[in-house]
Amino acid sequence: MTKDFLKVLLAENEISARVEQLAAEISKDYTDKEIIAVCILKGATLFYSDLIRRLNIPVKLDFMAISSYGYGTESTGEIRIKKDMENDICNAHVLIVEDIIDTGCTLSNLIEMLKQRRPASIKTVCLLDKPERRKASIKPDYCGFVIEDNFVVGYGLDYAEKYRNLPYIAILEPKIYEKTM
Ligand code: PRP
Numbered sequence: 001m002t003k004d005f006l007k008v009l010l011a012e013n014e015i016s017a018r019v020e021q022l023a024a025e026i027s028k029d030y031t032d033k034e035i036i037a038v039c040i041l042k043g044a045t046l047f048y049s050d051l052i053r054r055l056n057i058p059v060k061l062d063f064m065a066i067s068s069y070g071y072g073t074e075s076t077g078e079i080r081i082k083k084d085m086e087n088d089i090c091n092a093h094v095l096i097v098e099d100i101i102d103t104g105c106t107l108s109n110l111i112e113m114l115k116q117r118r119p120a121s122i123k124t125v126c127l128l129d130k131p132e133r134r135k136a137s138i139k140p141d142y143c144g145f146v147i148e149d150n151f152v153v154g155y156g157l158d159y160a161e162k163y164r165n166l167p168y169i170a171i172l173e174p175k176i177y178e179k180t181m
Helices: 012-029 047-052 106-113 174-180
Strands: 007-011 033-043 058-065 080-081 095-102 121-129 141-148 169-172
Touching: 012 047, 012 121, 033 047, 047 095, 047 106, 058 106, 095 106, 106 121, 169 174
Parallel strands: 033 058, 033 095, 095 121, 121 141
Antiparallel strands: 007 169, 058 080
């Protein structure tokens, strides 16, 4: 499978060390508060499970599925909720957990939608930020790594549903996705 990648961008131990730091920062900022941590399926699942187990504050778990990319490499700019969260977030502290912010359309639309449910606060944590491709003006409250505009897979991120289970993040060989574009 390594022939599918140009190189490993972030090794397992680098990701783990950064997740540890993010968890410490988040735990400190939310001292004496309970949060609802919302995992945005499916890309954020590995990051989410590693992050929440390192938080030392009370955490309620919740999950949302939103469509944006499909099988291509470009975001549509619109979002559709495929699966909504189960908790009532009115007066709650909400932390949205994302794997990557690319155009920013998913997150900015989602935040506007969730604000209407009147949470006490709403913050975002993303593992990867690709600011070069931004269309919506949005900055995550917590960010693992700022990366260049490469197609990355692994640690939850996919190409056509493949590679999500890799414990590291790699840059996909362009030939892989150029074949289908
Ligand atoms: C990815 C990622 C974000 C979104 C970011 O999800 O998890 O939700 O795209 O892109 P944007 O900033 O350009 O809106 P995707 O729709 O690929 O679904 P997945 O998490 O199931 O892979």
